[in-house]
Amino acid sequence: MKHKKKILAFSVGMSLLLGGCFNMDNTNHKTNKAKNEQTKETPEEKYAREHYVPVQEYTGQGYTLRNGEKTDKIAKAHRDEIDKAVKKFFLDNYKTEVIVHNVVGAVDGASVFVESVGEPHFYTYAIVPIDIDEEKVLTDQVWSQEGQVEDSIAGALYAMIFDEEIATLDHYLQTFVNNHPVIGKRIDAIANVGANGYSTPYYYINTIDEAFDSLFKTYIQNPNLSKDEWKKQLTRNDFDPKGIILTIQLYMKEPNIEPNKAIFDQIVSDIENMDGLPRGSYTVILNDNNVDKKTAIGTKDNSLERSDPNDIIKH
Template structure:
């Protein structure tokens, strides 16, 4: 929680500095906004309206512009990188400038389904991109692939989770994140509007990664057979569920939170792993695509719901 308070305090400081004295000198005809309202206006927006178009990385405004000017070249280079190194077809969803490069968000075509990204170098002096220099952070793509495979192998189990969350979203004033936001960079690994699945290695990765890199074009049944008889450590498989209050000014509801946690705890037939749940208010940070406020209600590590 200390980290969240630090982030929120830093945002507040930024509002005061950026706003200057004029921020607090509204005319008598205009009611003064509270500190919370100032933060909300400048840094957050309603999750239902969020498309991640504002998603950004530090010191990336200049490289972002250059990469967009070479959009076709970036798309071609990144697709070729995934095809050559992972034998995987991807579509490019978004390009976001970063220090000395651009982060390119991609989505796998077909199954297994996952989101990930690669980085293409950008030379600010020559205003060119380097198609031959595309790279990815160590383990990033591999984890995305294995997470997608796991969700596919246990497709029926995750469909049960989907059905449960659909029912709760219908029953209560809560929502997930728009899928377009996941496509534009918020999504990573196997991600849905409700949750994200992450594999931290272990026997799942040991059994699936090498065969995928050798031949990714296998059926779900073939992938499932590779895990038959394997002892899977639940702590190596994490599913984080994140939902948001539907109304703009609503605080996270303890009643709804407890209802969802209770349902998840009692539910049988879910895929093996540890399940975490966070209920946020209605807002999301424009640039990061996250909600890091102190008012979020959490049931997460080290108190995850374990299914074994």
């Protein structure tokens, strides 16, 4: 937003010149006042300007966590230490090699966003405690939120086991996006601030069925099973479709356009009637073009959503 310069009146000792400056000041004051009235923002417009960014531009910039200002600076100064500690944490505790994409300060620590190497493929995070007074990163105390990584691995194994059905869903969504004015999130945004387990630009997967707990335990005991061997560990009949959630989330391609109801209804209808999709519970969300850069969330009051208890069940 353009900033208006204040007009300073200088005393120059000559009445004619003083009068000229005075008249100029009054004229500019009226002009500036008129401009200010025309450009006055509502609280909603101010929030949107300060928080929102087009989804196709968002890579995670501006993402913040509560009370993370001090820890963020400390974490950035100790980035190499954090990277090494988090990689070791995932190898030791989850038998998984990861790439560290981003570190964001939080209360008493930093959230570290990672991506697994190879399959099962997923995005998640760990937490590194930080002693603010000592400005010390406690790399021997890395931890993860209960169930977060376990869910990410289980969902990724599900996608690996049902790869043909996942390919059907991927092909449908890519074709739909190509033929309609909608888009998904950027991969670098998913890597930097996503942490939603198995994720693509168009959807992510969460697990809540006990069958996936068993699948995760099998992975920890033997993470090197082949894909064919994994396919023997879980069949479509081994879990309740309500026990796995596939959240499809798309955005309008153009700015300043409300989510299109006809497009939303088409996606819902397609998912309801399509054969060959992965077994599970489907949520469908269509947002406008904006993402809140501080939270990485695109869902707002104007978003169109089909979800629990009215989610789409595919058996």
